[in-house]
Amino acid sequence: MAKLRLAWSLALGVGLLLAGCGPQASIPQGVQVYFSPKGGATEAVVNALDQASNSVLVQAYSFTSAPIAQALVDAHRRGINTQVILDHSQRTEKYSEADFLKHSGIPTLIDAQHAIAHNKVMIIDDCIVLTGSFNFTKAAEEHNAENLLVSNDPALAKQYVENWHAHEQHSEPFERAERSMERTSRPKRD
Numbered sequence: 001m002a003k004l005r006l007a008w009s010l011a012l013g014v015g016l017l018l019a020g021c022g023p024q025a026s027i028p029q030g031v032q033v034y035f036s037p038k039g040g041a042t043e044a045v046v047n048a049l050d051q052a053s054n055s056v057l058v059q060a061y062s063f064t065s066a067p068i069a070q071a072l073v074d075a076h077r078r079g080i081n082t083q084v085i086l087d088h089s090q091r092t093e094k095y096s097e098a099d100f101l102k103h104s105g106i107p108t109l110i111d112a113q114h115a116i117a118h119n120k121v122m123i124i125d126d127c128i129v130l131t132g133s134f135n136f137t138k139a140a141e142e143h144n145a146e147n148l149l150v151s152n153d154p155a156l157a158k159q160y161v162e163n164w165h166a167h168e169q170h171s172e173p174f175e176r177a178e179r180s181m182e183r184t185s186r187p188k189r190d
């Protein structure tokens, strides 16, 4: 009888896993899309971060959005395991939120192994993936034509988590570049 109950528990657990993510039940299963400008993308990112219950992994090209940076810091302060990988351009980007993230205690890395580290990804609780053309910037929210997908699918999230860790392997801690380096840095191509 105990064995049967265990089998049912396991089946239920697998079923829940396949159905989506329990802690993020308020984010609908399937995929939502938001279109910039002013289509609610920043709000969708902040809402997803506010509901994070375990982990947040970020890959960003440019990161100048104050509300999104604040939501990351809030998650970090709630005890959510929050880690960020940024493009090397953020070493010299004047308005980058990288300093704020780092000074708030969030592990903040730079991936300088590519011409540009162009991903714009957040993976929340190994379940929710937010990605698209939408950079985490004020311009992307207010002035650009962009799209953001919000997916609630653990199988997809698993692939993004693995890719995040692959880039983590060759990334290094964020440090501001000296002025002399700024002049010789490669031009940004987006």
Ligand SMILES: [Zn+2]
Pocket (backbone or CB within 6 Å): 111, 113, 114, 117, 166, 167, 168, 170
């Ligand atoms: Zn990389």
